[in-house]
Amino acid sequence: MKPVTGTVDAAVRERFPLLTRQVNGRPLVYLDSAATSQKPSAVIEAEAAFYRTSNANVHRGLHTLGDEATRLYEGCRDTTARWLGVESAQVTIQRSATAALNLVARGWEHHLVPGDAVLVTEMEHHANFVPWQMLAKRRGIELRVLPVTDGGELDLARLDEFLDDRVKVVAVTHVSNVLGTVNPVAEITSRARSLGALTVVDAAQSVGHRPLAFAELEADLMVFSAHKCYGPMGLGFLVGRAETLANLEPVEGGGEMIEWVRLEETTWADVPHRFEAGTPNVAAAAAFPAAMEFLEEIGLDAVRAHEVDLTGYALEKLRAVDGLVIYGPDDPTRRGGLVSFHDPQVHPHDMSTILDQLGIAIRAGHHCAQPLHRRLGVVATSRASFGVHTTTGEIDALIDGLLESRKVFAL
Amino acid sequence: MSTLGPIDDLYREVILDHHRSPRGREPLTDPDVEAEGKNPSCGDEVTLQLKFDGETISQVGVLAHGCAISTSSGSMLADLVEGRTVGEAARIAEAFRQVLHGKKFPTDVDLGDLEALEGVQKFPVRIKCAVLPWVTLLDAVLAQRAGRDPRPVSTEGLGDDANPMNMKITEGQ
Ligand SMILES: Cc1ncc(COP(=O)(O)O)c(C=O)c1O
Numbered sequence: 001m002k003p004v005t006g007t008v009d010a011a012v013r014e015r016f017p018l019l020t021r022q023v024n025g026r027p028l029v030y031l032d033s034a035a036t037s038q039k040p041s042a043v044i045e046a047e048a049a050f051y052r053t054s055n056a057n058v059h060r061g062l063h064t065l066g067d068e069a070t071r072l073y074e075g076c077r078d079t080t081a082r083w084l085g086v087e088s089a090q091v092t093i094q095r096s097a098t099a100a101l102n103l104v105a106r107g108w109e110h111h112l113v114p115g116d117a118v119l120v121t122e123m124e125h126h127a128n129f130v131p132w133q134m135l136a137k138r139r140g141i142e143l144r145v146l147p148v149t150d151g152g153e154l155d156l157a158r159l160d161e162f163l164d165d166r167v168k169v170v171a172v173t174h175v176s177n178v179l180g181t182v183n184p185v186a187e188i189t190s191r192a193r194s195l196g197a198l199t200v201v202d203a204a205q206s207v208g209h210r211p212l213a214f215a216e217l218e219a220d221l222m223v224f225s226a227h228k229c230y231g232p233m234g235l236g237f238l239v240g241r242a243e244t245l246a247n248l249e250p251v252e253g254g255g256e257m258i259e260w261v262r263l264e265e266t267t268w269a270d271v272p273h274r275f276e277a278g279t280p281n282v283a284a285a286a287a288f289p290a291a292m293e294f295l296e297e298i299g300l301d302a303v304r305a306h307e308v309d310l311t312g313y314a315l316e317k318l319r320a321v322d323g324l325v326i327y328g329p330d331d332p333t334r335r336g337g338l339v340s341f342h343d344p345q346v347h348p349h350d351m352s353t354i355l356d357q358l359g360i361a362i363r364a365g366h367h368c369a370q371p372l373h374r375r376l377g378v379v380a381t382s383r384a385s386f387g388v389h390t391t392t393g394e395i396d397a398l399i400d401g402l403l404e405s406r407k408v409f410a411l
Numbered sequence: 412m413s414t415l416g417p418i419d420d421l422y423r424e425v426i427l428d429h430h431r432s433p434r435g436r437e438p439l440t441d442p443d444v445e446a447e448g449k450n451p452s453c454g455d456e457v458t459l460q461l462k463f464d465g466e467t468i469s470q471v472g473v474l475a476h477g478c479a480i481s482t483s484s485g486s487m488l489a490d491l492v493e494g495r496t497v498g499e500a501a502r503i504a505e506a507f508r509q510v511l512h513g514k515k516f517p518t519d520v521d522l523g524d525l526e527a528l529e530g531v532q533k534f535p536v537r538i539k540c541a542v543l544p545w546v547t548l549l550d551a552v553l554a555q556r557a558g559r560d561p562r563p564v565s566t567e568g569l570g571d572d573a574n575p576m577n578m579k580i581t582e583g584q
Contacts, residue, residue: 350480379477409427
């Protein structure tokens with residue numbers, strides 16, 4: 001079998017049933033993996049299998065099914081923990097990366113007083129921006145925003161201006177979902193931690209796309225979503241140092257998160273269950289290990305190398321298109337598997353509609369990063385993002401489509 | 412038709428012409444009302460300025476930042492509503508909405524170049540782009556009548572069935 005770019009075997013495409021479908025009469029070219037990955041059969045089967053054979057609520061039934069469901073749910077926690085090199089109790093199961101970040105912003109609030117500051121960056125996804133802005137408004141706290149350079153990187157030369165001992169929380173993305181920039185998070189988190197700030201890393205675009213251990217980030221907390229790394233929707237994680245999680249207040253009360261409830265007072269279950277009130281998405285949790293297995297079979301090094309190769313190829317091809325503005329670092333090894341660009345001749349929405357007619361799915365818009373787009377001086381960009389199944393031929397199709405869309409608008 | 416099928420039907424020459432050289436782009440020096448509309452899901456923005464002479468919209472300024480569909484719709488708006496009464500403008504907006512949802516062209520309202528945007532009906536996700544300038548217009552008119560400042564209008568929540576006439580305007584109200 002012919003390799004795609006020498007790193008991931010093209011036969012991997014056969015593992016994704018959706019990739020065989022047509023869109024507008026053309027074979028689908030899916031270039032929106034950064035929004036959500038397509039799912040391998042094993043993941044789809046695992047989720048269906050849960051409902052077919054093991055469906056029951058968790059931690060409640062004393063019957064066989066209840067026990068099976070609980071084992072599957074806790075098994076997801078254990079596998080995820082092993083994957084990231086942490087203990088199971090350091091992994092809390094959430095609905096999404098967004099839910100996890102909101103939990104942190106709320107659950108850490110009691111440690112902050114007016115006059116404190118929270119530092120985020122200009123390249124954050126709204127999920128790692130809005131909850132902090134809300135917190136700042138609620139508590140009379142200053143929200144500081146570390147700027148992005150013209151080259152699409154965090155302006156670390158100015159970090160000292162923004163990071164002082166008033167900063168009590170630093171929240172930063174590992175990989176930008178628009179610029180693709182891989183941030184040197186450990187450099188930032190280690191400095192922030194030495195000043196006593198809580199450090200939170202949004203790893204939504206990096207987990208499952210490169211070998212990654214929680215310890216590497218040198219952070220107190222990290223979040224990610226399963227659906228962006230070939231897993232199911234409706235499942236995200238908050239991973240943290242044990243002592244940090246112990247100091248985080250639960251935000252939602254209800255079943256599962258309690259130890260003992262009396263009329264006057266409730267005591268909480270231990271970490272991590274105290275952050276998991278209510279019936280969770282057990283089916284998704286039951287399916288996520290299949291995604292991790294899938295990635296491990298390919299090898300996360302190979303996944304990463306494949307994304308770098310494709311990004312390098314896409315950058316080269318896009319640079320050859322006259323007049324196109326391309327965002328983010330030039331060096332593909334310093335980027336995640338995506339490229340955002342702007343064509344002054346064709347608005348991103350128009351381009352996306354035209355590409356869609358050719359069966360090509362890209363993302364057009366602000367990608368939930370409006371502050372960053374303001375910095376870039378545009379309201380919308382086009383983004384092509386890649387998965388293990390993406391081929392160089394698909395990138396060629398994107399370039400052809402882009403030129404085709406220019407023809408529509410040519411005088 | 413080229414290989415792009417319905418695309419040619421969407422981006423008709425009239426639309427591209429309005430997109431390239433939008434009408435009403437000259438800002439008004441002394442507008443009676445100025446309103447902003449946004450399409451939050453994609454970031455399209457339009458600023459609409461109106462000057463009234465009694466019930467008649469005497470001057471229109473449209474500053475649009477967005478795709479070809481929203482900018483051309485705004486340009487056509489400038490062409491169509493200048494010199495019309497508020498009630499006539501509202502009738503055009505409603506007729507346009509009907510067309511975008513696959514209804515027959517109305518016989519009693521002249522849609523002018525707006526007819527060319529009929530192709531948008533085959534692209535439901537783009538209907539919001541087409542109606543953005545029109546919902547902004549309707550809110551501006553309502554605001555002016557109520558003597559309040561226009562609120563920023565958003566197409567969010569209007570859904571694919573974006574209904575500018577959720578804001579009821581009748582003639583001589
Ligand atoms: C960098 C980044 N952070 C956070 C999120 C939010 O993820 P979710 O929508 O799964 O909560 C995304 C998803 O677009 C993202 O790209």
